[in-house]
Structures are given as structure tokens and as C-alpha cells.
Amino acid sequence: ETGVTQSPTHLIKTRGQQVTLRCSSQSGHNTVSWYQQALGQGPQFIFQYYREEENGRGNFPPRFSGLQFPNYSSELNVNALELDDSALYLCASSWFAEGTQYFGPGTRLTVL
Amino acid sequence: ILNVEQSPQSLHVQEGDSTNFTCSFPSSNFYALHWYRWETAKSPEALFVMTLNGDEKKKGRISATLNTKEGYSYLYIKGSQPEDSATYLCALHGGNTGNQFYFGTGTSLTVIP
Numbered sequence: 108e109t110g111v112t113q114s115p116t117h118l119i120k121t122r123g124q125q126v127t128l129r130c131s132s133q134s135g136h137n138t139v140s141w142y143q144q145a146l147g148q149g150p151q152f153i154f155q156y157y158r159e160e161e162n163g164r165g166n167f168p169p170r171f172s173g174l175q176f177p178n179y180s181s182e183l184n185v186n187a188l189e190l191d192d193s194a195l196y197l198c199a200s201s202w203f204a205e206g207t208q209y210f211g212p213g214t215r216l217t218v219l
Numbered sequence: 220i221l222n223v224e225q226s227p228q229s230l231h232v233q234e235g236d237s238t239n240f241t242c243s244f245p246s247s248n249f250y251a252l253h254w255y256r257w258e259t260a261k262s263p264e265a266l267f268v269m270t271l272n273g274d275e276k277k278k279g280r281i282s283a284t285l286n287t288k289e290g291y292s293y294l295y296i297k298g299s300q301p302e303d304s305a306t307y308l309c310a311l312h313g314g315n316t317g318n319q320f321y322f323g324t325g326t327s328l329t330v331i332p
Contacts (some may be wrong), residue, residue, distance in 0.1 A: 110262075142322075149310075150308070150310075152319050152322075155320075164319070207253070207265045210264075
């Protein structure tokens with residue numbers, strides 16, 4: 108059974124650029140949630156995708172967008188990067204929206 | 220936005236000691252409360268998913284209780300071992316604003332051999 112994977116591991120961008128982060132869900136999971144963890148804080152919920160549809164969204168601006176593909180893998184896109192977007196981005200997959208979440212190792216994004 | 224609070228922020232205990240942490244939250248209107256263990260350089264690992272008032276879960280030396288009426292959950296570790304050193308996170312799923320997850324800032328546990 109393959110766990111949750113994320114790519115890339117690390118990424119450095121400059122302000123104003125756009126970034127795409129990728130997440131492969133655990134085999135058989137149909138739900139993916141994305142989180143942002145800034146230094147010293149707990150993970151902040153960005154959004155969740157269930158069967159390719161957005162199924163809940165946290166307090167993030169529209170420049171944070173996502174996709175889920177038929178194989179349930181997912182992308183997080185962030186446009187017009189700001190310095191405060193520097194954080195660890197985690198994705199988690201689950202069997203259903205309320206189920207136990209299995210996390211990936213995260214992508215560390217640095218915005219200069 | 221739901222404010223999920225965890226205490227203490229950090230904790231140092233001796234090997235063999237038992238310890239507990241608190242997760243408190245303002246609302247009983249939620250789907251579930253999740254506990255995670257996050258070791259350095261690893262992914263957060265799910266420990267428990269709790270849904271009912273009075274729920275109690277156990278996994279080896281670790282157990283958790285949930286009191287939805289008073290808005291708290293306790294995580295207990297019996298006979299702490301160095302491998303228990305990690306950050307323990309709780310997260311509330313759901314609430315009045317729908318399908319969202321609200322994490323606390325975690326309790327960092329260090330078990331001293």
C-alpha cells in the first residue's frame with residue numbers, strides 16, 4: 108500500500124510568481140485535504156476535495172485554488188505569491204470526508 | 220473560525236512518567252475530534268478519531284477521552300518512552316461553518332531517558 112506522497116519537497120519562489128504543489132493520495136482514498144503550516148502555528152485548513160469537487164474551504168483568498176483528478180491525486184495552486192505564503196504545505200488523504208486523515212511529508216515553500 | 224487551544228505548549232518528562240495534554244474547543248457542533256502525533260522530519264500520524272461525548276479510545280500506552288459538553292479532550296501517555304517524543308496535535312472537524320478542520324498549535328513532548 109503506497110502512502111501519501113507530495114512533490115516537490117522544497118521550493119523557492121519570488122513574490123508575484125505562481126506555484127503548483129502536487130499530492131498523490133493513498134491507494135483507495137477519495138478525499139484530499141490541503142493545509143498550510145506557518146512557523147509556530149498549527150496547520151491551517153485550506154480546502155478539501157472529495158471525488159473531484161471542492162468540499163469545504165478555509166479562510167484563504169481565491170488565489171489559492173485546487174484540483175482533484177479522476178485518480179484522486181490533487182494539486183494546490185497559489186497565484187501572485189506573497190512573502191507570507193512561505194510555509195510548509197501538507198496534504199492528507201482519507202476514505203471519506205470525515206475519515207482518518209493520512210498525511211504526506213509536506214512541501215516547504217519559501218517566497219523571497 | 221473555531222479557536223482550538225492546546226496546553227501545555229511544551230512538556231519535558233522523565234522516561235517512565237505518565238503525562239497528559241489538553242485540547243479545548245468552544246463548540247459541541249462538530250463531526251469529530253482528531254489526535255495526531257508528529258515526529259520531527261516525519262508526516263503527522265493519526266492516533267484517534269473521536270465522535271461521541273464520553274468517547275474513550277486507547278492504542279497501547281496512549282489513550283484519549285472526549286467531553287463535548289464541556290469542550291475538551293485529554294490525551295494520556297502512560298509510562299512515557301523516548302520514542303514518544305513528538306508534537307501532539309488535535310483537530311476539530313466540522314462545526315457551524317461546515318466541513319472544515321481546525322488544528323491547535325500542538326503540545327511538544329520531550330521524554331528524557
